[in-house]
Amino acid sequence: MNVKKQNIDDLVLLTIVDKDANLTKSENFKEIVFKEIESGTRKLIISFEHVEYLDSSFLGALVAILKNLVPKNGRLILIELDNDIRNLFELTRLDKIFELKNSLETAIEDFK
Amino acid sequence: MNRIILLVDDDIFQLRLFEKLLTSNGYNCKIALSVDEAESILQSETPDLIVSDYEMPGKDGFEFRRRLLKEDSFKNIPFLFLTSVNDKDNVQQGLDLKAIDYIAKNTPPSHILSKIDNLLQAVREHYERSLSEIKGIAERLNLRNIPKKAPKLKHFKIDYFNQSFQNQPGGDFIDFIQTNERYTFIILGDVMGKKWGAWFFSFSFLSYIRSAIRLCVYDENYSLSEILNKLNRVIHDDELLSDIFSTLSIVLLDDELGTVMYAGAGDLPILKFEEETMELHQFKSDGILLGFSEFGDYNEMEIKLDVDEELYMISDGMIDFELNGKKKSDINLFKEKLFNFKQNKESIQTIKDRLFDKHVSQVDDCSIIIIKKV
Numbered sequence: 001m002n003v004k005k006q007n008i009d010d011l012v013l014l015t016i017v018d019k020d021a022n023l024t025k026s027e028n029f030k031e032i033v034f035k036e037i038e039s040g041t042r043k044l045i046i047s048f049e050h051v052e053y054l055d056s057s058f059l060g061a062l063v064a065i066l067k068n069l070v071p072k073n074g075r076l077i078l079i080e081l082d083n084d085i086r087n088l089f090e091l092t093r094l095d096k097i098f099e100l101k102n103s104l105e106t107a108i109e110d111f112k
Numbered sequence: 113m114n115r116i117i118l119l120v121d122d123d124i125f126q127l128r129l130f131e132k133l134l135t136s137n138g139y140n141c142k143i144a145l146s147v148d149e150a151e152s153i154l155q156s157e158t159p160d161l162i163v164s165d166y167e168m169p170g171k172d173g174f175e176f177r178r179r180l181l182k183e184d185s186f187k188n189i190p191f192l193f194l195t196s197v198n199d200k201d202n203v204q205q206g207l208d209l210k211a212i213d214y215i216a217k218n219t220p221p222s223h224i225l226s227k228i229d230n231l232l233q234a235v236r237e238h239y240e241r242s243l244s245e246i247k248g249i250a251e252r253l254n255l256r257n258i259p260k261k262a263p264k265l266k267h268f269k270i271d272y273f274n275q276s277f278q279n280q281p282g283g284d285f286i287d288f289i290q291t292n293e294r295y296t297f298i299i300l301g302d303v304m305g306k307k308w309g310a311w312f313f314s315f316s317f318l319s320y321i322r323s324a325i326r327l328c329v330y331d332e333n334y335s336l337s338e339i340l341n342k343l344n345r346v347i348h349d350d351e352l353l354s355d356i357f358s359t360l361s362i363v364l365l366d367d368e369l370g371t372v373m374y375a376g377a378g379d380l381p382i383l384k385f386e387e388e389t390m391e392l393h394q395f396k397s398d399g400i401l402l403g404f405s406e407f408g409d410y411n412e413m414e415i416k417l418d419v420d421e422e423l424y425m426i427s428d429g430m431i432d433f434e435l436n437g438k439k440k441s442d443i444n445l446f447k448e449k450l451f452n453f454k455q456n457k458e459s460i461q462t463i464k465d466r467l468f469d470k471h472v473s474q475v476d477d478c479s480i481i482i483i484k485k486v
Binding site for chain 1: 152155156158185283302304305310354355356357359378379380381396397398399400401404405428432438439440441442443476
Protein backbone atom coordinates (compact mmCIF):
# COMPACT_ATOMS: atom_id res chain seq x y z
CA MET A 1 0.00 0.00 0.00
CA ASN A 2 1.46 3.32 -1.05
CA VAL A 3 0.79 5.88 1.66
CA LYS A 4 2.57 9.23 1.99
CA LYS A 5 2.91 10.64 5.49
CA GLN A 6 3.27 14.30 6.33
CA ASN A 7 3.41 15.94 9.76
CA ILE A 8 1.69 19.30 9.99
CA ASP A 9 2.26 20.63 13.52
CA ASP A 10 0.47 18.09 15.75
CA LEU A 11 -1.56 16.68 12.83
CA VAL A 12 -0.64 13.70 10.70
CA LEU A 13 -1.73 13.70 7.04
CA LEU A 14 -1.78 10.30 5.33
CA THR A 15 -2.28 10.43 1.57
CA ILE A 16 -3.32 7.20 -0.17
CA VAL A 17 -1.33 7.14 -3.39
CA ASP A 18 -3.09 4.16 -5.03
CA LYS A 19 -6.10 4.59 -7.34
CA ASP A 20 -7.82 1.43 -6.08
CA ALA A 21 -8.28 1.14 -2.32
CA ASN A 22 -9.29 -2.51 -2.09
CA LEU A 23 -9.11 -5.84 -0.27
CA THR A 24 -5.43 -6.46 -1.07
CA LYS A 25 -4.49 -3.19 0.62
CA SER A 26 -7.03 -2.78 3.41
CA GLU A 27 -5.21 -4.88 6.08
CA ASN A 28 -1.87 -3.24 5.36
CA PHE A 29 -3.44 0.23 5.49
CA LYS A 30 -5.17 -0.57 8.78
CA GLU A 31 -1.83 -1.71 10.25
CA ILE A 32 -0.08 1.47 9.09
CA VAL A 33 -2.74 3.67 10.70
CA PHE A 34 -3.00 1.57 13.89
CA LYS A 35 0.78 1.96 14.33
CA GLU A 36 0.37 5.70 13.85
CA ILE A 37 -2.32 5.76 16.57
CA GLU A 38 -0.19 3.57 18.88
CA SER A 39 2.68 6.02 18.47
CA GLY A 40 0.44 8.72 19.93
CA THR A 41 -1.17 10.41 16.91
CA ARG A 42 -4.62 11.70 17.81
CA LYS A 43 -5.31 14.20 15.04
CA LEU A 44 -5.42 12.38 11.76
CA ILE A 45 -6.33 13.41 8.23
CA ILE A 46 -6.59 10.85 5.43
CA SER A 47 -6.52 12.18 1.88
CA PHE A 48 -8.30 10.33 -0.94
CA GLU A 49 -7.00 12.74 -3.59
CA HIS A 50 -5.74 9.89 -5.81
CA VAL A 51 -8.38 7.27 -4.98
CA GLU A 52 -10.93 6.46 -7.70
CA TYR A 53 -12.52 3.37 -6.17
CA LEU A 54 -13.01 2.19 -2.62
CA ASP A 55 -14.30 -1.33 -1.92
CA SER A 56 -16.18 -2.58 1.13
CA SER A 57 -13.04 -4.17 2.64
CA PHE A 58 -11.32 -0.81 2.65
CA LEU A 59 -14.43 0.91 4.02
CA GLY A 60 -14.41 -1.69 6.81
CA ALA A 61 -10.75 -0.85 7.54
CA LEU A 62 -11.63 2.86 7.77
CA VAL A 63 -14.49 2.14 10.18
CA ALA A 64 -12.16 -0.04 12.32
CA ILE A 65 -9.59 2.81 12.40
CA LEU A 66 -12.22 5.28 13.55
CA LYS A 67 -13.54 2.85 16.17
CA ASN A 68 -9.98 2.47 17.48
CA LEU A 69 -9.27 6.21 17.51
CA VAL A 70 -12.46 7.63 19.04
CA PRO A 71 -12.16 6.01 22.53
CA LYS A 72 -8.63 7.46 22.70
CA ASN A 73 -10.10 10.94 22.24
CA GLY A 74 -8.69 11.06 18.75
CA ARG A 75 -10.24 12.60 15.68
CA LEU A 76 -10.16 11.59 12.03
CA ILE A 77 -11.09 13.74 9.04
CA LEU A 78 -11.33 12.33 5.51
CA ILE A 79 -10.59 14.76 2.71
CA GLU A 80 -10.74 15.05 -1.08
CA LEU A 81 -13.19 12.19 -1.75
CA ASP A 82 -14.38 12.12 -5.35
CA ASN A 83 -18.10 12.45 -6.04
CA ASP A 84 -18.83 8.72 -6.46
CA ILE A 85 -17.11 7.85 -3.18
CA ARG A 86 -18.76 10.73 -1.34
CA ASN A 87 -22.15 9.58 -2.66
CA LEU A 88 -21.45 6.07 -1.38
CA PHE A 89 -20.69 7.48 2.09
CA GLU A 90 -23.96 9.45 2.06
CA LEU A 91 -25.98 6.55 0.67
CA THR A 92 -24.85 4.19 3.45
CA ARG A 93 -24.90 6.77 6.29
CA LEU A 94 -21.12 6.60 6.68
CA ASP A 95 -21.28 10.40 6.48
CA LYS A 96 -22.94 10.21 9.94
CA ILE A 97 -19.87 8.46 11.32
CA PHE A 98 -17.01 10.16 9.46
CA GLU A 99 -16.12 13.81 9.18
CA LEU A 100 -15.74 14.59 5.49
CA LYS A 101 -14.08 17.78 4.23
CA ASN A 102 -13.32 18.98 0.73
CA SER A 103 -9.76 20.19 1.24
CA LEU A 104 -6.74 19.94 3.50
CA GLU A 105 -7.10 23.63 4.42
CA THR A 106 -10.66 23.21 5.72
CA ALA A 107 -9.65 20.09 7.66
CA ILE A 108 -6.71 21.87 9.30
CA GLU A 109 -8.93 24.85 10.08
CA ASP A 110 -11.46 22.48 11.66
CA PHE A 111 -8.82 20.95 13.92
CA LYS A 112 -7.90 24.39 15.38
CA MET B 113 -8.05 -11.67 -17.22
CA ASN B 114 -4.34 -11.51 -18.07
CA ARG B 115 -2.08 -12.96 -15.45
CA ILE B 116 0.55 -10.62 -14.05
CA ILE B 117 4.24 -11.54 -13.91
CA LEU B 118 6.76 -9.39 -12.05
CA LEU B 119 10.21 -9.57 -13.71
CA VAL B 120 13.21 -8.42 -11.67
CA ASP B 121 16.67 -8.06 -13.22
CA ASP B 122 19.27 -5.27 -13.34
CA ASP B 123 19.94 -6.13 -17.00
CA ILE B 124 17.43 -4.04 -18.95
CA PHE B 125 18.14 -5.95 -22.18
CA GLN B 126 17.28 -9.28 -20.52
CA LEU B 127 14.17 -7.73 -18.95
CA ARG B 128 12.86 -6.36 -22.24
CA LEU B 129 13.51 -9.71 -23.95
CA PHE B 130 11.46 -11.57 -21.32
CA GLU B 131 8.79 -8.91 -21.30
CA LYS B 132 8.36 -9.14 -25.09
CA LEU B 133 8.19 -12.94 -25.00
CA LEU B 134 5.60 -13.01 -22.21
CA THR B 135 3.39 -10.09 -23.28
CA SER B 136 3.18 -11.46 -26.83
CA ASN B 137 1.84 -14.65 -25.24
CA GLY B 138 -0.92 -13.03 -23.22
CA TYR B 139 0.82 -12.19 -19.95
CA ASN B 140 0.84 -8.77 -18.35
CA CYS B 141 4.40 -7.93 -17.22
CA LYS B 142 5.68 -5.51 -14.60
CA ILE B 143 9.40 -4.93 -14.75
CA ALA B 144 11.81 -3.83 -12.02
CA LEU B 145 15.54 -3.12 -12.34
CA SER B 146 16.18 -3.60 -8.63
CA VAL B 147 14.70 -5.21 -5.53
CA ASP B 148 13.63 -1.78 -4.26
CA GLU B 149 11.71 -1.13 -7.48
CA ALA B 150 10.12 -4.59 -7.26
CA GLU B 151 9.01 -3.98 -3.67
CA SER B 152 7.52 -0.66 -4.67
CA ILE B 153 5.48 -2.39 -7.41
CA LEU B 154 4.33 -5.02 -4.89
CA GLN B 155 2.77 -2.28 -2.78
CA SER B 156 0.13 -1.72 -5.44
CA GLU B 157 0.04 -4.97 -7.48
CA THR B 158 -0.10 -8.61 -6.47
CA PRO B 159 1.44 -10.61 -9.33
CA ASP B 160 0.61 -14.23 -10.11
CA LEU B 161 4.33 -15.02 -10.45
CA ILE B 162 7.68 -13.39 -9.66
CA VAL B 163 10.73 -14.14 -11.79
CA SER B 164 13.94 -12.69 -10.36
CA ASP B 165 17.66 -12.72 -11.15
CA TYR B 166 20.15 -13.74 -8.39
CA GLU B 167 22.90 -11.20 -8.90
CA MET B 168 21.91 -7.58 -8.69
CA PRO B 169 23.73 -4.59 -7.21
CA GLY B 170 22.44 -3.57 -3.74
CA LYS B 171 19.96 -6.19 -2.55
CA ASP B 172 20.36 -9.41 -4.53
CA GLY B 173 17.74 -12.00 -5.51
CA PHE B 174 18.31 -14.12 -2.39
CA GLU B 175 17.74 -11.17 -0.09
CA PHE B 176 14.63 -10.28 -2.10
CA ARG B 177 13.32 -13.82 -1.64
CA ARG B 178 14.11 -13.79 2.10
CA ARG B 179 12.28 -10.47 2.50
CA LEU B 180 9.21 -11.80 0.65
CA LEU B 181 9.11 -14.91 2.83
CA LYS B 182 8.74 -12.69 5.90
CA GLU B 183 5.60 -10.98 4.51
CA ASP B 184 2.31 -12.86 4.77
CA SER B 185 0.93 -11.07 1.72
CA PHE B 186 3.88 -12.03 -0.51
CA LYS B 187 5.32 -15.30 0.77
CA ASN B 188 2.92 -17.48 -1.21
CA ILE B 189 3.38 -15.80 -4.57
CA PRO B 190 5.06 -18.42 -6.81
CA PHE B 191 8.71 -17.46 -7.29
CA LEU B 192 11.20 -18.48 -9.99
CA PHE B 193 14.89 -17.64 -10.04
CA LEU B 194 16.75 -16.70 -13.20
CA THR B 195 20.22 -18.18 -13.36
CA SER B 196 23.32 -18.36 -15.53
CA VAL B 197 24.34 -21.81 -16.79
CA ASN B 198 26.96 -23.02 -14.34
CA ASP B 199 25.98 -21.82 -10.89
CA LYS B 200 24.74 -25.00 -9.22
CA ASP B 201 25.35 -23.59 -5.75
CA ASN B 202 23.08 -20.67 -6.47
CA VAL B 203 20.40 -23.00 -7.83
CA GLN B 204 20.49 -25.03 -4.60
CA GLN B 205 20.46 -21.87 -2.45
CA GLY B 206 17.46 -20.57 -4.40
CA LEU B 207 15.56 -23.84 -4.05
CA ASP B 208 16.34 -23.84 -0.32
CA LEU B 209 14.54 -20.49 -0.18
CA LYS B 210 11.35 -22.19 -1.38
CA ALA B 211 11.66 -20.92 -4.94
CA ILE B 212 9.51 -23.24 -7.04
CA ASP B 213 12.13 -23.63 -9.76
CA TYR B 214 14.74 -21.80 -11.76
CA ILE B 215 15.17 -20.81 -15.38
CA ALA B 216 18.59 -20.72 -17.01
CA LYS B 217 19.04 -17.50 -18.92
CA ASN B 218 20.06 -19.32 -22.11
CA THR B 219 16.91 -21.51 -22.17
CA PRO B 220 15.13 -21.31 -25.55
CA PRO B 221 12.12 -18.94 -25.42
CA SER B 222 9.60 -21.70 -26.20
CA HIS B 223 10.87 -23.72 -23.19
CA ILE B 224 10.67 -20.68 -20.90
CA LEU B 225 7.11 -20.08 -21.99
CA SER B 226 6.09 -23.72 -21.50
CA LYS B 227 7.69 -23.77 -18.06
CA ILE B 228 5.79 -20.63 -16.96
CA ASP B 229 2.51 -21.83 -18.54
CA ASN B 230 2.80 -25.23 -16.84
CA LEU B 231 3.74 -23.73 -13.50
CA LEU B 232 0.81 -21.29 -13.45
CA GLN B 233 -1.55 -24.02 -14.63
CA ALA B 234 -0.37 -26.28 -11.77
CA VAL B 235 -0.84 -23.45 -9.24
CA ARG B 236 -4.33 -22.81 -10.62
CA GLU B 237 -5.30 -26.48 -10.46
CA HIS B 238 -3.99 -26.80 -6.91
CA TYR B 239 -6.03 -23.73 -5.92
CA GLU B 240 -9.19 -25.09 -7.60
CA ARG B 241 -8.76 -28.43 -5.80
CA SER B 242 -8.38 -26.74 -2.41
CA LEU B 243 -11.37 -24.50 -3.13
CA SER B 244 -13.50 -27.46 -4.12
CA GLU B 245 -12.52 -29.35 -0.93
CA ILE B 246 -13.43 -26.39 1.30
CA LYS B 247 -16.72 -25.93 -0.54
CA GLY B 248 -17.47 -29.64 -0.07
CA ILE B 249 -16.79 -29.41 3.68
CA ALA B 250 -18.96 -26.28 4.02
CA GLU B 251 -21.76 -28.05 2.17
CA ARG B 252 -21.52 -31.16 4.40
CA LEU B 253 -21.58 -29.01 7.55
CA ASN B 254 -24.65 -27.27 6.17
CA LEU B 255 -22.82 -23.94 6.35
CA ARG B 256 -24.86 -21.82 4.02
CA ASN B 257 -25.26 -18.05 4.03
CA ILE B 258 -27.62 -18.12 1.06
CA PRO B 259 -30.73 -20.29 1.54
CA LYS B 260 -31.75 -22.99 -0.91
CA LYS B 261 -35.27 -21.65 -1.45
CA ALA B 262 -37.61 -18.82 -0.53
CA PRO B 263 -40.82 -19.39 1.44
CA LYS B 264 -44.11 -19.46 -0.44
CA LEU B 265 -46.56 -16.83 0.81
CA LYS B 266 -50.17 -15.89 -0.02
CA HIS B 267 -49.65 -12.19 -0.70
CA PHE B 268 -46.00 -12.03 -1.74
CA LYS B 269 -43.72 -13.76 -4.22
CA ILE B 270 -40.04 -13.74 -3.29
CA ASP B 271 -37.19 -14.22 -5.77
CA TYR B 272 -33.54 -13.89 -4.90
CA PHE B 273 -30.22 -14.20 -6.66
CA ASN B 274 -26.64 -14.26 -5.48
CA GLN B 275 -23.49 -14.39 -7.54
CA SER B 276 -20.13 -15.01 -5.92
CA PHE B 277 -17.00 -13.07 -6.87
CA GLN B 278 -14.21 -15.00 -8.60
CA ASN B 279 -15.95 -18.27 -7.75
CA GLN B 280 -15.44 -17.80 -4.00
CA PRO B 281 -18.13 -17.26 -1.37
CA GLY B 282 -18.29 -13.75 0.01
CA GLY B 283 -19.76 -11.57 2.73
CA ASP B 284 -23.30 -11.27 1.33
CA PHE B 285 -25.86 -13.22 3.32
CA ILE B 286 -29.57 -13.83 2.84
CA ASP B 287 -32.07 -15.43 5.15
CA PHE B 288 -35.82 -15.94 5.33
CA ILE B 289 -37.18 -16.42 8.84
CA GLN B 290 -40.79 -17.51 8.93
CA THR B 291 -41.84 -17.24 12.57
CA ASN B 292 -45.42 -18.37 11.95
CA GLU B 293 -47.97 -18.39 9.10
CA ARG B 294 -48.42 -14.65 9.38
CA TYR B 295 -44.91 -13.14 9.65
CA THR B 296 -41.80 -13.61 7.52
CA PHE B 297 -38.56 -11.71 8.05
CA ILE B 298 -36.37 -11.15 5.01
CA ILE B 299 -32.70 -10.52 5.69
CA LEU B 300 -30.03 -9.17 3.38
CA GLY B 301 -26.63 -8.39 4.90
CA ASP B 302 -23.15 -7.74 3.67
CA VAL B 303 -20.09 -8.22 5.86
CA MET B 304 -17.54 -5.60 4.83
CA GLY B 305 -14.74 -7.41 3.08
CA LYS B 306 -14.51 -10.03 0.40
CA LYS B 307 -14.12 -13.71 -0.21
CA TRP B 308 -13.46 -16.23 2.60
CA GLY B 309 -12.80 -13.75 5.43
CA ALA B 310 -16.15 -12.04 4.95
CA TRP B 311 -17.90 -15.38 4.33
CA PHE B 312 -16.65 -16.79 7.64
CA PHE B 313 -17.94 -13.84 9.68
CA SER B 314 -21.31 -13.79 7.89
CA PHE B 315 -22.26 -16.84 10.01
CA SER B 316 -21.62 -14.97 13.27
CA PHE B 317 -23.88 -12.15 12.08
CA LEU B 318 -26.54 -14.58 10.85
CA SER B 319 -26.60 -16.38 14.21
CA TYR B 320 -27.05 -13.13 16.09
CA ILE B 321 -29.78 -11.97 13.70
CA ARG B 322 -31.72 -15.24 13.99
CA SER B 323 -31.45 -15.16 17.79
CA ALA B 324 -32.47 -11.49 18.08
CA ILE B 325 -35.53 -12.07 15.91
CA ARG B 326 -36.58 -15.25 17.73
CA LEU B 327 -36.11 -13.68 21.19
CA CYS B 328 -38.20 -10.64 20.25
CA VAL B 329 -40.89 -12.78 18.63
CA TYR B 330 -41.17 -14.95 21.80
CA ASP B 331 -42.22 -11.70 23.53
CA GLU B 332 -44.71 -10.96 20.72
CA ASN B 333 -42.44 -8.09 19.69
CA TYR B 334 -42.34 -7.53 15.93
CA SER B 335 -40.75 -4.10 15.99
CA LEU B 336 -37.85 -4.02 13.52
CA SER B 337 -36.50 -0.97 15.27
CA GLU B 338 -36.23 -2.83 18.58
CA ILE B 339 -34.80 -5.95 16.95
CA LEU B 340 -32.08 -3.88 15.25
CA ASN B 341 -31.25 -1.90 18.37
CA LYS B 342 -30.85 -5.09 20.43
CA LEU B 343 -28.89 -6.80 17.70
CA ASN B 344 -26.55 -3.84 17.31
CA ARG B 345 -25.82 -3.77 21.02
CA VAL B 346 -24.91 -7.44 21.18
CA ILE B 347 -22.67 -7.17 18.11
CA HIS B 348 -21.04 -4.03 19.49
CA ASP B 349 -20.15 -5.88 22.69
CA ASP B 350 -18.78 -8.97 20.95
CA GLU B 351 -14.99 -8.64 21.02
CA LEU B 352 -14.55 -11.14 18.20
CA LEU B 353 -16.51 -8.81 15.93
CA SER B 354 -14.91 -5.58 17.15
CA ASP B 355 -13.14 -5.01 13.82
CA ILE B 356 -15.80 -6.56 11.60
CA PHE B 357 -18.78 -4.61 10.36
CA SER B 358 -21.89 -5.53 8.46
CA THR B 359 -24.70 -3.76 6.71
CA LEU B 360 -28.20 -5.13 7.12
CA SER B 361 -31.58 -4.67 5.46
CA ILE B 362 -34.47 -6.30 7.27
CA VAL B 363 -38.01 -6.49 5.92
CA LEU B 364 -41.03 -7.89 7.74
CA LEU B 365 -43.86 -9.22 5.60
CA ASP B 366 -47.28 -9.58 7.21
CA ASP B 367 -48.95 -12.19 5.03
CA GLU B 368 -52.32 -11.64 6.69
CA LEU B 369 -52.59 -7.89 6.11
CA GLY B 370 -50.23 -7.78 3.12
CA THR B 371 -48.08 -5.05 4.72
CA VAL B 372 -44.33 -4.44 4.50
CA MET B 373 -42.12 -2.95 7.23
CA TYR B 374 -38.46 -2.08 6.72
CA ALA B 375 -35.42 -1.05 8.76
CA GLY B 376 -31.75 -0.98 7.87
CA ALA B 377 -28.20 -0.52 9.11
CA GLY B 378 -25.73 1.13 6.72
CA ASP B 379 -27.50 -0.63 3.86
CA LEU B 380 -28.30 0.57 0.37
CA PRO B 381 -31.81 1.98 -0.14
CA ILE B 382 -34.65 -0.40 -1.00
CA LEU B 383 -36.08 0.37 -4.43
CA LYS B 384 -39.71 0.13 -5.44
CA PHE B 385 -41.17 0.27 -8.93
CA GLU B 386 -44.58 1.91 -8.89
CA GLU B 387 -46.76 0.53 -11.66
CA GLU B 388 -49.23 3.41 -11.84
CA THR B 389 -46.75 6.26 -12.17
CA MET B 390 -44.01 4.08 -13.77
CA GLU B 391 -41.54 5.55 -11.32
CA LEU B 392 -38.71 4.02 -9.33
CA HIS B 393 -38.74 5.15 -5.69
CA GLN B 394 -36.09 4.62 -3.08
CA PHE B 395 -36.52 4.09 0.67
CA LYS B 396 -33.48 4.94 2.73
CA SER B 397 -33.10 3.66 6.27
CA ASP B 398 -31.41 5.82 8.88
CA GLY B 399 -29.31 3.29 10.82
CA ILE B 400 -25.52 3.13 10.80
CA LEU B 401 -23.42 -0.01 10.35
CA LEU B 402 -24.06 -2.76 12.90
CA GLY B 403 -21.57 -2.76 15.76
CA PHE B 404 -19.94 0.63 15.27
CA SER B 405 -21.64 2.41 18.11
CA GLU B 406 -23.36 1.04 21.21
CA PHE B 407 -26.56 2.91 20.44
CA GLY B 408 -27.40 2.93 16.76
CA ASP B 409 -30.86 4.54 16.90
CA TYR B 410 -32.54 2.37 14.27
CA ASN B 411 -35.99 3.32 13.02
CA GLU B 412 -38.51 1.40 10.97
CA MET B 413 -40.84 2.49 8.20
CA GLU B 414 -43.81 1.04 6.38
CA ILE B 415 -43.53 0.67 2.61
CA LYS B 416 -46.88 0.66 0.82
CA LEU B 417 -46.92 -2.00 -1.85
CA ASP B 418 -49.82 -2.53 -4.26
CA VAL B 419 -50.55 -5.73 -6.16
CA ASP B 420 -47.99 -6.39 -8.96
CA GLU B 421 -45.57 -3.86 -7.51
CA GLU B 422 -42.04 -4.96 -6.69
CA LEU B 423 -39.43 -4.12 -4.07
CA TYR B 424 -35.72 -4.63 -4.68
CA MET B 425 -33.25 -5.22 -1.85
CA ILE B 426 -29.65 -5.06 -3.09
CA SER B 427 -26.11 -5.52 -1.78
CA ASP B 428 -23.31 -3.14 -2.72
CA GLY B 429 -21.88 -5.52 -5.32
CA MET B 430 -24.94 -4.70 -7.46
CA ILE B 431 -23.87 -1.07 -7.81
CA ASP B 432 -20.14 -1.70 -8.39
CA PHE B 433 -19.12 -1.63 -12.03
CA GLU B 434 -15.91 -1.81 -14.00
CA LEU B 435 -16.05 0.24 -17.18
CA ASN B 436 -13.02 0.66 -19.43
CA GLY B 437 -10.73 -0.57 -16.67
CA LYS B 438 -12.10 1.93 -14.17
CA LYS B 439 -14.06 0.72 -11.15
CA LYS B 440 -16.89 2.74 -9.65
CA SER B 441 -19.87 2.49 -7.31
CA ASP B 442 -22.93 4.07 -8.86
CA ILE B 443 -26.47 3.39 -7.68
CA ASN B 444 -27.90 5.68 -10.35
CA LEU B 445 -26.45 3.48 -13.08
CA PHE B 446 -28.13 0.47 -11.44
CA LYS B 447 -31.43 2.35 -11.11
CA GLU B 448 -31.28 3.39 -14.74
CA LYS B 449 -30.83 -0.24 -15.84
CA LEU B 450 -33.64 -1.45 -13.58
CA PHE B 451 -35.96 1.33 -14.72
CA ASN B 452 -35.39 0.41 -18.37
CA PHE B 453 -36.13 -3.26 -17.68
CA LYS B 454 -39.36 -2.35 -15.89
CA GLN B 455 -40.42 0.12 -18.58
CA ASN B 456 -39.94 -2.64 -21.14
CA LYS B 457 -42.03 -4.93 -18.91
CA GLU B 458 -39.25 -7.51 -18.63
CA SER B 459 -39.89 -10.57 -16.46
CA ILE B 460 -38.08 -11.14 -13.15
CA GLN B 461 -36.05 -13.91 -14.79
CA THR B 462 -34.95 -11.61 -17.62
CA ILE B 463 -34.08 -8.85 -15.15
CA LYS B 464 -31.96 -11.33 -13.18
CA ASP B 465 -30.28 -12.68 -16.33
CA ARG B 466 -29.45 -9.20 -17.59
CA LEU B 467 -28.24 -7.89 -14.22
CA PHE B 468 -26.00 -10.93 -13.72
CA ASP B 469 -24.79 -10.99 -17.31
CA LYS B 470 -21.42 -12.71 -17.35
CA HIS B 471 -20.09 -10.07 -19.73
CA VAL B 472 -20.61 -7.33 -17.17
CA SER B 473 -17.39 -6.97 -15.15
CA GLN B 474 -18.08 -7.89 -11.56
CA VAL B 475 -16.07 -6.39 -8.70
CA ASP B 476 -17.67 -8.01 -5.64
CA ASP B 477 -20.25 -10.65 -4.76
CA CYS B 478 -23.75 -9.46 -5.72
CA SER B 479 -27.18 -10.15 -4.24
CA ILE B 480 -30.69 -9.01 -5.00
CA ILE B 481 -34.02 -9.95 -3.42
CA ILE B 482 -37.19 -9.12 -5.36
CA ILE B 483 -40.45 -9.04 -3.38
CA LYS B 484 -43.59 -8.86 -5.48
CA LYS B 485 -47.07 -8.28 -4.07
CA VAL B 486 -49.48 -10.78 -5.61
